[in-house]
Amino acid sequence: MGLQGYLLVSAILFGIGAFGFMARRNAILMLISIELMLNAVNLSLVAFNAYGPPGSPAGAIFALLVMAVAAAEATVGLALVIAIIRTRKTAEVDQYADLKE
Amino acid sequence: MSTELLIALIPALPLAGFLFAVLAGSRLDRVPSHGHDDHGDSHADDHGGHAGHGGDGHDSGETDDSAFRAVPSEEEQALSSPHAGHADDLANSNGADGVIPADMNDGLGQAGHVVEGGPRPSYRSWWVPTALVGIAWAFSMVVFANVVFGGHVYHVSVYEWIVSGDFQIEIAFLVDGLTAALLLVVSTVGLLVHVYSIGYMDGDRGLWRFFAYLNLFMFSMLLLILGDNFLMLYVGWEAVGLCSYALIGFWYKKPSAAGAAKKAFVVNRVGDFGFGLGIMMIWTMLGTLNFEEVFAGIGGLDPTAVTVIALLLFAGAVGKSAQFPLHVWLPDAMEGPTPVSALIHAATMVNAGVYMVARANPIFAESPVAMWVVAGIGVFTAIFAAAIALTQNDIKKVLAYSTVSQLAYMFFALGIGAWVAAIFHLVSHGFFKGLLFMGSGSIIHGASGEQDMRFMGGLRDRMTWTYRTMVVGALALAGIPLFAGFFSKDEILAESFNRGYYLFYAVGVIVAFMTAFYTFRMIFMTFHGAWRGPRDAWHHVHESAPTMVWPLIILAVPTALAGLLLGIPPEGGFIHTWLEEVFHTAEEAGAGILSGSIAAGEHHGFELFGIGGLLLVIGASVGVAGIWLAYRWYVLDPEAPGRFVVRMPFGLGPGMYAASLNKYYVDDLYGLVWARGGVLVGNALWWFDAKVVDGAVNGAGWVAQRFGGLLRRAQTGRVENYGLGMAAGLALVLIAYLVMRP
Numbered sequence: 001m002g003l004q005g006y007l008l009v010s011a012i013l014f015g016i017g018a019f020g021f022m023a024r025r026n027a028i029l030m031l032i033s034i035e036l037m038l039n040a041v042n043l044s045l046v047a048f049n050a051y052g053p054p055g056s057p058a059g060a061i062f063a064l065l066v067m068a069v070a071a072a073e074a075t076v077g078l079a080l081v082i083a084i085i086r087t088r089k090t091a092e093v094d095q096y097a098d099l100k101e
Numbered sequence: 102m103s104t105e106l107l108i109a110l111i112p113a114l115p116l117a118g119f120l121f122a123v124l125a126g127s128r129l130d131r132v133p134s135h136g137h138d139d140h141g142d143s144h145a146d147d148h149g150g151h152a153g154h155g156g157d158g159h160d161s162g163e164t165d166d167s168a169f170r171a172v173p174s175e176e177e178q179a180l181s182s183p184h185a186g187h188a189d190d191l192a193n194s195n196g197a198d199g200v201i202p203a204d205m206n207d208g209l210g211q212a213g214h215v216v217e218g219g220p221r222p223s224y225r226s227w228w229v230p231t232a233l234v235g236i237a238w239a240f241s242m243v244v245f246a247n248v249v250f251g252g253h254v255y256h257v258s259v260y261e262w263i264v265s266g267d268f269q270i271e272i273a274f275l276v277d278g279l280t281a282a283l284l285l286v287v288s289t290v291g292l293l294v295h296v297y298s299i300g301y302m303d304g305d306r307g308l309w310r311f312f313a314y315l316n317l318f319m320f321s322m323l324l325l326i327l328g329d330n331f332l333m334l335y336v337g338w339e340a341v342g343l344c345s346y347a348l349i350g351f352w353y354k355k356p357s358a359a360g361a362a363k364k365a366f367v368v369n370r371v372g373d374f375g376f377g378l379g380i381m382m383i384w385t386m387l388g389t390l391n392f393e394e395v396f397a398g399i400g401g402l403d404p405t406a407v408t409v410i411a412l413l414l415f416a417g418a419v420g421k422s423a424q425f426p427l428h429v430w431l432p433d434a435m436e437g438p439t440p441v442s443a444l445i446h447a448a449t450m451v452n453a454g455v456y457m458v459a460r461a462n463p464i465f466a467e468s469p470v471a472m473w474v475v476a477g478i479g480v481f482t483a484i485f486a487a488a489i490a491l492t493q494n495d496i497k498k499v500l501a502y503s504t505v506s507q508l509a510y511m512f513f514a515l516g517i518g519a520w521v522a523a524i525f526h527l528v529s530h531g532f533f534k535g536l537l538f539m540g541s542g543s544i545i546h547g548a549s550g551e552q553d554m555r556f557m558g559g560l561r562d563r564m565t566w567t568y569r570t571m572v573v574g575a576l577a578l579a580g581i582p583l584f585a586g587f588f589s590k591d592e593i594l595a596e597s598f599n600r601g602y603y604l605f606y607a608v609g610v611i612v613a614f615m616t617a618f619y620t621f622r623m624i625f626m627t628f629h630g631a632w633r634g635p636r637d638a639w640h641h642v643h644e645s646a647p648t649m650v651w652p653l654i655i656l657a658v659p660t661a662l663a664g665l666l667l668g669i670p671p672e673g674g675f676i677h678t679w680l681e682e683v684f685h686t687a688e689e690a691g692a693g694i695l696s697g698s699i700a701a702g703e704h705h706g707f708e709l710f711g712i713g714g715l716l717l718v719i720g721a722s723v724g725v726a727g728i729w730l731a732y733r734w735y736v737l738d739p740e741a742p743g744r745f746v747v748r749m750p751f752g753l754g755p756g757m758y759a760a761s762l763n764k765y766y767v768d769d770l771y772g773l774v775w776a777r778g779g780v781l782v783g784n785a786l787w788w789f790d791a792k793v794v795d796g797a798v799n800g801a802g803w804v805a806q807r808f809g810g811l812l813r814r815a816q817t818g819r820v821e822n823y824g825l826g827m828a829a830g831l832a833l834v835l836i837a838y839l840v841m842r843p
Contacts, residue, residue, distance in 0.1 A: 022824050030820070093820045100818025 006047035013040035026091045027081045029075065038070045105257045107240040108274050111288075114237040115319035118230035122316060126309025130759065137630060189599050198271040224299075228310035230316045231295045237319070241288035250678050263332075267388055275329030275392060277682040282524050282676075283326040283456055286531035287449045289659075291319050293652035294444040297539050300648035301440050301546065311351060311438070318344035322449050326456060331380045331390040334457065338376065339422065341450045343367050348445060349437040361436035367751035368430040372420015376457075379413030382406070396463035404468065410462050411471030414457065415478075422454030422508045426484040429768055431505055435497040439542030447504050448535035452527050462520055462684055476516025480605050482509035485765070489617040492621075492761040495552050496541045499623050503578065504534055506612060510593055513605065520597035520684040525676045526593060529585035529663050533577035540571035543645040543653065544627055549638045554626040557636035563642045568628050570653040575624050577660045579611045579617035580724040582717075585660050588668025591720040595672055598716055610723055617727025622658040625735040639815060671713060738798075 013036055016084025020033030042063045085091050143640065201651070208439060247253050253275040263270040276284070295315060302308050321344055325337025326548040342365075350362030384390055385400045399407060419422070423431035458465060458475060465471050483506050490502035507530050514523035545552055547564050561568045577584035580591065590613060597606045632639045638745045644650065734741045746754035 018828060022821050022828065025821075074523030096820065100816050 003047055003051040007044055010040045010044040010047065013037075022030065025093055027085065027093050028078075028091055030093065031077050032079070035070060035074060038073075039065060042066050044066060104244055104253070106255045107244055108255055108276055108327065109259055111200045111237050111240050111244070111284075112320050114240075114325065115230075115316040118311050118316035119320060121233075122226055122309050122313035124323050125229075126313060128743060129225035130222065130306075130309050132222040132224075132306045132308075134491035149348065152603050172273075180232060180606040205343055205464070206234060209717070212752070220304075222304060222308075224303075224308055226297075227299050227312050230312040231292075231299070234292050234295050234316065234319055236325070238288040238292040241284045243480055244640050245281045245285050248276055248278060254278075254682070258426045261680040267383070270330060270332050270390060272333065273329045276327065277683055278680045279456070279459060279524060282528050282680065283452070284323075284330075286321050286452070286528055287319075287326060290444060290448040290531055290535040290656070291315075291322070293535070293656055294440045294448075294539070295540070297443070298438075299651040300439040300544055300646035302438065303646070307351065309347075314344055314347050314351070315440075315444070318348070318445060320321060320451070322453075325453055329392055329675040331392070331395070334460070335377065335380055338417070338453060338457075339373065341445070341453060342366065342373065342421070345369075345434065345441075345445050345450055349434045349532060350439055351441065352436075355436070355471065358436040361433040363645040365430040369420045370605050372417045372427050374416075375413045376417025376420075379410050379417065382410050382413060386410070393459065396461075399464050399467055402467075407464060408468040408470045411468045415471060417473055418454030418458050418512070419478065420454075421457075422451050423505050424454070424478050424509060424512060425485055426767070428482060428486065428505050429771060430762070431766075432498050432501040436493070439497070439538060439545060442501070443535045443538030443542065447538045448531040451504060451508055452531060454775070455508065455515065455523060455527050459517050459520055459524055459683075462515075462658065466518070469731075472516050472518065474516070475512050476602070476605065479509045479512030479514070479516050480608050483513055483612045484608050484615070485509075486760055488618070489764050490619040491615060492758060494555050495768070496544065496554050496627060497538075497552060499554075499619055499770050500534070500537055501542055503537075503616065503619065506616065507534065507578075510590065510609070510612070513594065513609065514593040517597050517600055517602055517605065519593055519839050521677050522589065522592040522596050522672075523678045523812075524680055525674075526586075526589035528667070528676075529589040529660075532656055532663060533574045533584075533660040534587055536570060536574040536653060536660050537578065539649070539653055539656070540567050540574060543567040543649050544571075546645050546649070547642050548634065549641050550632055551638065554623060557627045557632070558630040558634075558643060559628070559632045561628040562626075564644050566650045567646060567653065570650075570657040571628070572624060573657040575620045577622045577664075579728055580613050580720055581617075581728070582721045583661075583665060585662070585664035585668075587721065587724070588664030588671065588674070591717055592668065592672055594720055595713060595716045598712070599672075610710050613720060614723040614727045616729050617724040621728045621731035625731055629736050630739075632725075673716065728791060 017033045017036030017038075018038060020032050020036065024030050024033060045059045045063040045066070047059075049057065049063070052059065081091075084096065088095055178688055201661060207462035244255070248255070255274070257274040257276075259274070261269065262272045295312070298311060298315065302311050305311065319341030321337050323337075325334055326340060328334050328337060337450040346362045346366040349365050350359050352358045353362075380390065383395055386402055387395055389395060389398070402410075420427045431446060431451065435442050465475065486498070486502045486509060490499050490506060493499045493502060507526070509522045511526050511530070514520075514526060543558060544557070544567060545562065547560065547567070548557055552556060573584070577586035580587045594609045594613070597609060631643070667679075668674040734745075746758050748754065749757065763769070
């Protein structure tokens with residue numbers, strides 16, 4: 001199994017994440033889908049780092065960076081989602097459409 | 102002190118007077134205010150009783166009330182009661198209720214004439230302005246003597262005013278014979294009008310304001326005549342226009358005065374626009390505005406360009422000197438106080454146009470077309486205005502149209518190249534018309550503010566000195582031998598004959614006849630016969646205050662003598678030696694239309710028993726004939742004018758009378774074309790603005806709103822829709838990348 005295997009897994013993961021983000025109604029599950037997509041990207045980054053030209057840690061460093069950003073994003077996102085769930089008493093994003101038009 | 106310093110001080114003194122009056126005037130005058138109910142006589146200085154003469158000896162016209170007769174009907178009498186408000190002083194009185202709009206009427210009258218019997222005002226604000234003008238007059242006389250008798254020409258450079266690249270203008274004065282002539286008239290009449298105003302404006306709350314404006318006017322006028330370049334001329338020109346505006350509208354609460362002031366200003370703007378363009382064109386073509394440099398360079402220009410310049414300059418003169426078709430403002434300007442009419446609208450400012458054309462004589466001399474235009478407009482306006490003056494009933498309107506006509510005489514003289522004669526007439530006219538206007542002010546004052554001659558009569562007995570001096574002025578205006586107007590007018594007529602303008606000469610003679618007629622019609626209607634005004638007003642008729650009478654007497658002296666001193670021998674008098682230098686080049690150029698053949702200087706001299714003598718006799722006899730006709734019609738047989746009008750061939754009489762009385766409907770025509778037309782154009786433009794311009798602006802907003810209305814539907818507020826949008830966008834970018842990839 002070479003680079004293609006990793007990329008395939010990464011693509012599948014990203015597809016699951018994207019589908020989950022668009023199909024799910026639950027805000028928490030949407031956040032989890034986003035994490036899935038981020039990790040799919042991370043996977044492809046480290047795979048490219050391992051199979052790419054030697055001596056360049058750029059892919060690994062990028063993966064670390066994405067992890068940090070993902071952690072921050074998850075924190076803020078989760079805080080917002082919890083706050084909105086507390087006020088709206090629901091996690092269904094359909095109910096959040098107050099700002100339409 | 103050197104003469105140069107005196108010259109620089111002459112305009113500076115009235116400017117100082119103006120500043121003084123503005124800064125301190127209102128604090129120096131103590132004018133008691135008074136209540137609305139206190140409904141006294143118009144004039145504080147009325148010596149109410151004046152019991153000397155009884156108010157008998159007249160009864161108003163109970164006989165035939167033909168419209169052409171000098172005797173008013175009952176209704177007209179009622180209209181003319183001193184509070185009807187057409188008289189210039191009346192808005193100043195307490196009885197101004199009908200004149201001043203209710204919302205502006207504070208019960209203090211226009212500027213607040215003080216009531217008879219009430220506390221007397223004390224004035225101190227006129228002292229300094231009048232004294233400064235007096236000093237300026239003395240300086241002017243010194244300068245005048247040095248220039249005229251000493252033969253000097255002064256160039257006084259004060260400082261560099263504008264330095265901007267090639268455009269360099271100095272504040273500098275040029276005093277030659279021409280300026281000296283104007284200086285004589287302006288400072289003398291100016292000083293006398295200041296003295297006269299002390300009496301005339303007595304009782305007015307705005308006295309300090311009046312003197313401030315008068316001094317500002319003196320400054321501007323002196324700047325105008327002393328400046329040595331076109332820009333200073335223009336600055337003075339506009340400033341006198343501003344002062345004219347301020348003084349016509351001096352009683353600004355009176356709508357007719359405010360309207361007349363606006364009219365004067367707007368009509369003058371029309372001419373001044375041309376004048377300004379002319380000056381700009383001179384600068385563009387010659388790169389200088391200095392008189393001497395311009396005149397030196399003008400010969401090298403394209404003749405068409407010179408003609409255009411001359412005509413543009415003349416447009417300014419037409420406006421300022423009230424020539425047809427811009428004459429309409431001057432008669433209306435009589436709404437101002439009478440001293441203003443005497444100073445600005447008869448003796449000085451309206452001469453500015455004549456002065457300017459005379460000053461620019463080298464330019465006009467280069468352009469036969471411009472000379473024709475000047476002469477043609479002059480001749481036409483002369484007879485046109487004289488024909489209107491024949492039938493006017495307002496004493497100041499008669500004099501106003503007379504002024505238009507006499508100024509036209511000067512342009513006529515300028516146009517045929519009789520430069521010296523024009524300036525000679527300017528000087529003598531300045532004196533006698535100033536005198537006549539001040540006399541008319543004295544009459545108006547004495548007759549309780551009445552201005553309509555139909556309600557006057559018999560004033561000779563009570564206003565002796567006004568009568569005597571006005572007769573001197575009238576004889577001069579009528580061109581009776583030995584008086585100033587005779588020599589100057591005859592010189593214009595003789596020059597036009599000698600140079601071969603026989604048609605112009607004939608018109609000039611007719612105008613001279615008409616002038617004599619309307620002048621003495623005025624004298625006879627006011628001073629002779631019986632009093633035709635309201636009976637109670639007769640008791641108030643009195644000679645005016647000494648400050649008003651003395652200027653009349655003083656002005657009567659040059660009016661009687663100027664012609665003898667300056668005009669003998671005819672066509673070669675002292676004024677010719679005095680002005681020879683100024684018009685030298687123009688005369689050399691053989692300016693004028695036909696005079697190319699008769700080179701000016703060398704035409705045969707005056708012969709008493711030749712053509713010259715004959716012309717003198719003709720000139721004198723038309724004057725006498727005019728006076729005789731006025732005497733027959735307005736003293737011997739007051740029915741005669743009415744009969745004459747009715748008996749005119751083809752029944753033209755009443756129509757012609759009405760046309761003349763209504764100023765040939767020029768004002769109505771302008772009202773229709775410019776005022777009503779302006780409203781129409783304004784309405785059309787308003788429609789364009791409201792519908793097209795505003796429509797475009799509103800349309801832009803409408804389009805944005807509708808477009809936004811469409812786009813807002815995309816905002817569903819559903820997170821998954823946005824997510825789908827983002828995914829779709831990303832997919833699009835990817836597909837585009839894959840497709841476009843080389």
